Amino acid sequence: MAASSPSTGRHRPPPSARGIAFVVAAIQFTNALEYMAVSPLFRRMAPDFGVPDSYAGYVTGAYTLTAILSGLAAYFRLNRNDPRRTLLVTLATLAVTTLAIAETHSFAWLLVLRALAGIAGGITMGCAFGVLLACASAAERPRLLATVVASFSLVSIVGIPMVLQAAERAGWPAAFRLIAACCAGCALVAATRIPAIAPPAVRPRTxxxxxxxxxxxxxxxxxxxxxxxxxxxxxxxxxxxxxxxxxxxxxxxxxxxxxxxxxxxxxxxxxxxxxxxxxxxxxxxxxxxxxxxxxxxxxxxxxxxxxxxxxxxxxxxxxxxxxxxxxxxxxxxxxxxxxxxxxxxxxxxxxxxxxxxxxxxxxxxxxxxxxxxxxxxxxxxxxxxxxxxxxxx
Incomplete structure (x- = not known):
């Protein structure tokens, strides 16, 4: 059903499944960039944290472990809520934790922040795909999924070079501020372009x-x-x-x-x-x-x-x-x-x-x-x- 604007009374057509796919693709790109950029940036970060660059594995592991655990937990709980609302919370969490990395010089706090980011990151794409699949017909799904999958390749084409260039010009904290801005931008776009998905009247069985x-x-x-x-x-x-x-x-x-x-x-x-x-x-x-x-x-x-x-x-x-x-x-x-x-x-x-x-x-x-x-x-x-x-x- 078309939505109406309270200020004008005019009807706005609901977002198309293809339009939602582009928003989800942007979220996929940002989520993947936030995860993948840490390893190539850590060589620059390690001296400021007083650790060898071989500690990059600990930073990656902190994220991956909590992402696995949060994904498993979300499997049992996510279907009971509006995935759009949860998506906005996870994107905001990614923005805040990524921005906080730019302001810390404690390796222990870095691990904590990456673990928190993993909790949010492990749920983000589940919510995004849940919204997309709810708005797409079976015939549309392969093409729309291809749009989202293709965005992952853009991380190596555009994303990683972009953050490395930012780190080269303004230091590694600037790269994380840039990624945080991307997360916040995705949250804003998702809030305005992705429709709310009403939870089922009867709580579904897991x-x-x-x-x-x-x-x-x-x-x-x-x-x-x-x-x-x-x-x-x-x-x-x-x-x-x-x-x-x-x-x-x-x-x-x-x-x-x-x-x-x-x-x-x-x-x-x-x-x-x-x-x-x-x-x-x-x-x-x-x-x-x-x-x-x-x-x-x-x-x-x-x-x-x-x-x-x-x-x-x-x-x-x-x-x-x-x-x-x-x-x-x-x-x-x-x-x-x-x-x-x-x-x-x-x-x-x-x-x-x-x-x-x-x-x-x-x-x-x-x-x-x-x-x-x-x-x-x-x-x-x-x-x-x-x-x-x-x-x-």
């Missing part, structure tokens, strides 16, 4: 945490696991493949653009080919890319473009499959559970990557066990999607 729920919630984590195994060694690997030592920024930019374009294309192709066939094609592309790398048959640019494009297409496909699982009244809580599973999967992938590397130097021979694990994990996705179909039936 979605059973059974095998089907867990398998669907973990789908995105399973999709990304093979790629995340390679991410910790991606920079030295690209430097190894490239003859130009100064080409890393260009390669990461090319990969980000490839992911952005592929995500948008995947949203359209999912409606024509179906999500599972699309996942098959992207899986084949990623597996071939890894095989060519192991055979010394691909250059840095070709590997990076194929790697990022196929990774994002797989993510769009699994997202489209998994969001169809929960009933409408359970979508916000399910999305929070899915976010928690993704954070947990990222943690497991990074730990497994370090264990498989075993302290070896990054050479194609040295990372062979890592590449084999990634290749096997890549080929597991089609079987996993068949398992989801069985679980849904």
């Amino acid at each position: 979605l059973d945490l059974d095998a089907g729920t867990v398998l669907h919630a973990a789908a995105n984590a399973v999709s990304q696991l093979p790629s995340l195994l390679i991410v910790p060694v991606l920079a030295p690997l690209l430097a190894l493949l490239s003859a130009d030592p100064g080409s890393l920024p260009r390669l990461f930019f090319a990969g980000g653009v490839a992911g952005f374009v592929a995500s948008h294309a995947a949203g359209r192709l999912a409606r024509r080919l179906g999500e599972r066939r699309l996942a098959w094609l992207a899986t084949a592309a990623l597996a071939i890319d890894i095989v060519l790398l192991m055979c010394h048959a691909v250059g840095a640019e070709g590997f990076m473009i194929a790697f990022m494009a196929s990774t994002y297409v797989r993510l769009v496909a699994t997202s489209s499959v998994s969001v169809a699982f929960p009933a409408p009244e359970h979508r916000a809580g399910f999305s929070a559970l899915q976010t928690a599973a993704t954070h947990l999967g990222t943690t497991v992938a990074f730990a497994l990557s370090a264990w498989l590397l075993g302290g070896r130097t990054v050479t194609l021979a040295g990372i062979a066990p890592l590449l084999w694990a990634s290749r096997i994990g890549t080929l597991a996705l089609p079987a996993y999607l068949r398992l989801l179909r069985t679980a849904r039936a």
Whole structure:
């Protein structure tokens, strides 16, 4: 129903699902930037906190741990409230905690602030996806999800260079003030452009945490696991493949653009080919890319473009499959559970990557066990999607 303006009495049309998708994409971009920017900035921060830059892992771990816990807690509670209201609270919390980082020089307080940010960050995208899915039809979802997924690639294209430039020009606190401003801006836009979602008249029963729920919630984590195994060694690997030592920024930019374009294309192709066939094609592309790398048959640019494009297409496909699982009244809580599973999967992938590397130097021979694990994990996705179909039936 169209809303009316109390001052004019004129009716305002409700925001379109596509318009809401762009707002959610902006929130995804900001939420991912707030999480990802800390590691590259910490090298500049460490001297002011009196700790070595190797302590970046503690800062990241504080966020990830609380994000997992808050996502699990939100799974049981989020469906009972208006997800828009919770979204505004989490965005405001991210803005305040990020701004506070710029004003502190205590490492203990930094860990506390990152833990608080993790509590908010673990819920933010669950709320945002809950709103988007409530306003989108089943036919629209693949394209709208692709819009949101594509925003993640913009973090490496625009976001990280932007905050690093701010840190270079005005010091690392300026970078966090900039991120805090982005969080506050998203809260303002969400307050004005996202409609309130009325909670159900009857309190819904919590979605059973059974095998089907867990398998669907973990789908995105399973999709990304093979790629995340390679991410910790991606920079030295690209430097190894490239003859130009100064080409890393260009390669990461090319990969980000490839992911952005592929995500948008995947949203359209999912409606024509179906999500599972699309996942098959992207899986084949990623597996071939890894095989060519192991055979010394691909250059840095070709590997990076194929790697990022196929990774994002797989993510769009699994997202489209998994969001169809929960009933409408359970979508916000399910999305929070899915976010928690993704954070947990990222943690497991990074730990497994370090264990498989075993302290070896990054050479194609040295990372062979890592590449084999990634290749096997890549080929597991089609079987996993068949398992989801069985679980849904």
